[in-house]
Amino acid sequence: MWSTLWRIESRGIRRDVIGVAELIGFVVLSLLIFAFVTRAVSIPAPLILWVTLLFGGVLYLGRSFDREWASDGSRVLEGLRMIPGAIPRLFWVKWGSNSLVLLLVSLLATGLLMLFLEEPGGWLAWSWLPLVIGLCGFSALGTLFAAGVVMQTRREYLLAILCYPLAIPLILAVSQCLTNGLATGRVDPVWIKLTAGCALLYITVASLLFPYLVEE
Template sequence: MFFRIALLVLKKDFAIELKSYEILSTTAFFAVSCVAIFSFAFVKEGQAVEDAAAGILWIAIAFAGTLALGRTFERERYGETLKALLLAPAPRPAIYLGKLLGIVMLLFATEVLLVPMVAFLFNAPLFDRPVLLLALLALGTIGYAAVGTLFAAMLVRARTRDVMLPILLYPITIPVIIAGVRGTSALLQSPPDEPMATLWIALLGFFDVVFVTLSLWTFEPLMTE
């Protein structure tokens, strides 16, 4: 029942996105623009500032994630469909999980564009350790989206939601962003510092367990007025 409802919500979000590609296109465009602008500032004569690539990759993911979270829940605000989801005879955390999976997939799709672009513009060897990079991106995205989905759902009825979301989200997700940046920097060293990257991956895994568990636990009381 739990996972059936989560998948149902995910499929519904996917079906809506397929009608317009609105959130994917705006999120991807924003992330790509962000990286392009940073490349003008941090790349001089073909040489990027040290460690800039890792920071810019994760800043772009965080900013694009905020945009995607806002737009995704704006859809649920219109017509108050989030209330309809909460009226379903299902555990309410299943609704949260479905929304979280949708945001994570959207960010993964954005990262498919972002990572090669950062590698190219910043001359960064991001693909030298693809499995470790994949683990960093996957765990970092899940951790960031786990907190973001909870806050975006909480703020869906707030008039100041567009301002409040980043104000609440960025301080809480700083550990995830730092772990992502430091782990990616370790991979970009010559030679890549695999033990350090693995340590940050383990920390990201820990953050994910904490954030997802807390979010699943608090979703129902936070969403009931």
């Protein structure tokens, strides 16, 4: 069943290339704006990357279930509901694909950031860990609530209203990890534990709550 779900999801991503392109476009534009802003005010590159991915991530995650709920694709979800155990697995597939897309876009954004800011990128050696964990945790919350607000008229701002307050501990922990890392040149052990704890909590809770939001 895992392979079937993953095939459905990867086919959906291929069909919805526009969604990924929109995310990349948003990230590039945000980085350009930050590149202009940092000429006047100094903002550390890892924090620019983290904030850009958070904002772009909400836009992308909001479209997670469009394919399943769209008028021509609604049979996909109806079909999955009839298969015992498919919905809990759907969360893991969706979370995996969303995290993967966000991580790939973050790789692209890192390259662009180094290009725009003329950064040597020495921070990459230690900052990848909090960024990867943070994105995985944030993606779990986004995937959960994307299922909740799908096909709602005001979903764009609803998802942001839901995700950002709930993810504040994670956002704070990653930001603090990156800030302390810039000073010491290594990952802060206390804040990385908090980041990992928050991400683990969000992934666990989201996977447990997901079936309730989808199986109505």
